[in-house]
Amino acid sequence: MSKVYFIKNPQSDYSQLGKDALKLLKKIVSETGHEFAKEVPLKVHFGEKGNKTFIPPEAFTAIINHLKEEGVSPFYIESNVLYKGSRTTTDVHLKTAKDHGFTQIPIIIADGEIGTEYEEIEINKDHIKKCKIGKEYGKFQQFIVLSHFKGHIEAGFGGALKQLGMGFAARTGKLEQHSGISPVVRAKKCISCGICVEECNYDAIEVLDTAVIDDDKCVGCAGCIAVCPEGAIVNTWDGKNFLEKLAEYAYGAARNKDIIYITFVHNITKDCDCSSKEMKLIAENIGVLAGKDPVALDTACLDLVQQNSGEKLFEKGRPTLKHAEKIGLGTMDYQLIELP
Numbered sequence: 001m002s003k004v005y006f007i008k009n010p011q012s013d014y015s016q017l018g019k020d021a022l023k024l025l026k027k028i029v030s031e032t033g034h035e036f037a038k039e040v041p042l043k044v045h046f047g048e049k050g051n052k053t054f055i056p057p058e059a060f061t062a063i064i065n066h067l068k069e070e071g072v073s074p075f076y077i078e079s080n081v082l083y084k085g086s087r088t089t090t091d092v093h094l095k096t097a098k099d100h101g102f103t104q105i106p107i108i109i110a111d112g113e114i115g116t117e118y119e120e121i122e123i124n125k126d127h128i129k130k131c132k133i134g135k136e137y138g139k140f141q142q143f144i145v146l147s148h149f150k151g152h153i154e155a156g157f158g159g160a161l162k163q164l165g166m167g168f169a170a171r172t173g174k175l176e177q178h179s180g181i182s183p184v185v186r187a188k189k190c191i192s193c194g195i196c197v198e199e200c201n202y203d204a205i206e207v208l209d210t211a212v213i214d215d216d217k218c219v220g221c222a223g224c225i226a227v228c229p230e231g232a233i234v235n236t237w238d239g240k241n242f243l244e245k246l247a248e249y250a251y252g253a254a255r256n257k258d259i260i261y262i263t264f265v266h267n268i269t270k271d272c273d274c275s276s277k278e279m280k281l282i283a284e285n286i287g288v289l290a291g292k293d294p295v296a297l298d299t300a301c302l303d304l305v306q307q308n309s310g311e312k313l314f315e316k317g318r319p320t321l322k323h324a325e326k327i328g329l330g331t332m333d334y335q336l337i338e339l340p
């Protein structure tokens, strides 16, 4: 059984929620004898441009200040996203982060300028043999993963496991989870500019009437998705076993790392912070939860949301928890410890 710590606080005062998060962090540190490294990356999600319900930077200020007082240098870490948007490449991603107020500490985008830099982590699980994790993540052993618990169209919900599995993955790793390997060209959007041909290091694209991808040559690096100026190259989102692949990527991302997970169960929307539209809230705010077992933490968040709402919200994502438990990432058996 894993311990999950909880402070109930439905108020949308992010400065106070940040203090609650710090209280949970200190509790875990004292319980486990955790000693911080000199540099500690804070894994966050900056929110897509237009999204209004991501967890704002004020919620992280108390933790940042505490780490600095302890002589630790914190910085934000993230990776580029799979699809065309305001976080596709490092330059626009950093601008979005800045526009959303994430200016307190430096930011590292872990998978390179266009999301193609990664290290392979061999896990040999049912669906994934080697995870492609953003290169910079490999330089650090400790992380604080700060998550927002809310719905997700494919994963059911997004929390700590999604931050690990999708959030740590380089673009090619995201593609591997979401689909087969090759992206596809939407012929109507393609203007035959050839930029993707120059980007592809595998000679897998040629421009005939429009660009065409050779599935036999494509290794799924997803670089072409990032560089196409027309957004004509897309992922097919037809991934089989997506929920289990997500769990396996989370396993690979967390392997041999020392991670404290803190999750804000606030601003609960049907879709995730990758959505650029303004969304209405579909459940009551609950508070902040934390622990060192991401499976236990996500299970506790899911159970609390369902108990509080009286509905089976986000149940679609429970298979991810079961598979994560099966492969040894953590346990769904948790003890919820409420702090005042």
Ligand code: SF4
Pocket: 185, 189, 190, 191, 192, 193, 194, 195, 196, 197, 207, 210, 211, 227, 228, 229, 230, 231, 232, 233
């Ligand atoms: S970069 Fe995009 S628009 Fe240009 S040829 Fe490739 S798919 Fe077509």
Ligand code: SF4
Pocket: 182, 183, 199, 200, 201, 202, 203, 204, 205, 213, 217, 218, 219, 220, 221, 222, 223, 224, 225
């Ligand atoms: S995903 Fe990578 S390997 Fe495949 S066509 Fe695009 S750039 Fe080439």
